[in-house]
Amino acid sequence: MLRPVRVALVGNPNSGKTAMFNALTGSRQKVANYAGVTVERKEGRLTAASGRAISILDLPGTYSLRARSPDEIVTRDEVLGRLAGEAPPDVVVCVADATNLRLVLRLALELKAVGRPAVLALNMIDIAERQGLRIDVDALSAELGMPVVGTVATRRKGVAELVGQIEAQAHLASATSIDTWREPTAAEIRALHREAERMLKACVRPPERPDTWTGRLDDVLLHPVAGIAILLAVLFLMFQAVFTGAKPVMDLITAGFNMLSGAVGAALPPGLLRSLICDGVIAGVGSVVVFLPQIMILFLFIILLEDVGYMARAAFLLDRIMGAAGLHGRTFIPLLSSFACAIPGIMATRVIDNRRDRLTTILIAPLMTCSARIPVYTLIISAFIPQRQVWGFLSLQGLVFFGLYAAGLISALAVAWVVRTLFWRGASEPFLMELPAYKAPDALNVARNVLQRAQIFLQRAGTTILSMMILIWFLASVPGKPAGAVGPAINYSFAGMIGHFIEPVLAPVGFSWQMSVALIPGMAAREVAVGALATVYAVSGGEGGVLGASLARHWSLASALAFLAWYVFAPQCASTLSVVKRETNSWRWPIVMFVYMTALAYGAAFIAYHLALAMGGG
């Protein structure tokens, strides 16, 4: 039997490459990581009409083989067959946006120079035809020396022909090319560009009805005043959807996990095993999976805005603000994701080319107020902040809530600024970004991408996060409560010992030993601290009302404010730290993150506690 034909998809960003990948492989896709680097490896399979198996690799978008980001290095090395453990592709398919050929023709010329059989797919040919843009496919094919196929990936038009061309080229693939590639100089780039320009003149007639919508929309969306107002409105809508829209499903998931835990608990004899399965595994995974609806809604928005072409505009509008903190406009996307959960945010930093920019973004992502902080904030605010109106129309509780969000955002930018001006001066990425033409999103593609994100998140929850949860469960339940002892069992566990041990350190910021103990299980996920507080105060369940009243009796206002300030900064989430380890491939960055965030948390709690004491909040 013949081995499958290996095909690599290469193309500029926004050329519809991923849509083409989906059109070719349907649901037969596998997402994994390249060994040693945190670049996603997307592979899919299909069977050609002739029965030949074809395996397709979707490579990250690029403008040239001259690589800069980890993503682009993978694209280059894959095309050149330099990746260890990866067989070189038999055929390279260059996916082009038919309405925007100039740059991709230069890329196609670069690919041709590598010497591997190649096919050019003129994607979105329908839009080109609608604009009255004429491409002489035969002439272009003759000029480039490779087959050229017009396609509409979202409607699977031309896909069969493309597969046929791939097969035809695969027969030529026996001649192995020698890797003689080297980075082109500026003069060579100019020469290639002139060559592409000449081909364009010879084979393409400019559009009779060029797209004017993009220009007209940009006049509004990039307007200094209206553009910012619309961006804020979009973000507001997104937050509304993430927080209110996800609520019913989140409640359902919580109820489901509680039921599961109850059912398993009833079936097992009481003891350590039952505790491990119910309180460790089920509750632990449940506390992470509960964020899945929020993450899916968030990614729905991000993928939609990306597909429509708006994300690049948002980066344009925010570049200057981000630039003031030494960051790149594109950092905005991961930071935005971090408002739901820092984990997808840190995973989204892969779009940032520059290593230092990426590390800075990873370091500040957990300072964004993630939704796991909300239960903690809600509990403390409702217990300690009076329900009062400020200036007649603002709720004081709401104001404090907003203040905590603002504190996270501002301190994130401040930390980025400190990192970029004191430690890593300069060396920032130039902000050079194509603003693609607006286009209607394809529902199927969006759905597929959102499901893929959900799957990746669940894989994390199933592996790294689960093991952290079990560790923290272990600390909080072993050793068990001695016979005849009084008080909650957690006091006698390792977590209790650690809590008692660190209590003197936390006393200056106003934390009692109960608070210190609650911080340890809170490392599993921030909102777990609510349940932990309920446990140490031996209040049944985590119901805000009962627990809140109990806290209000035991804590001073100053301690409560210090606890809030602590939670703005503290690295209270083991999952985030383990994802940072995964994404940076080193323990160094999670340790740096833990140290700097703990220091900030301690400082902020200290200031909050003593300011409140001085103002009579003791």
Added chain:
Amino acid sequence: MNPPLTQTHALAPIAGPDTPAADPRDGEPLGEGRRGFKGVITAVRVQKASPGLDPAELERRLLEMGFVEGARVEILHEGFIRRDPICVSVDERRVALRRCDAGGVFVRPETAR
């Protein structure tokens, strides 16, 4: 925090092996143009990039994004803080970049001569 926009202009041009000979008639840096400016790129010659970034590297990136001699450009939009960054149409594509990175792209207005 930001270098003055005029700095690129004052530097003496250095002609490298890859860069066309310097010519004072090259025109003005794109980084100094205002919204509505229309012109043609006469030279791409980066002498100064953001600190830490090799000017030759920035030049190649600009070339790869379509900023090549002869390309027609128009400044379509400006950012709301200090008119930065700018959105430029390069032939029929739109590219966003910071003014400081556009200092090495020299342009001549379409209407002149």
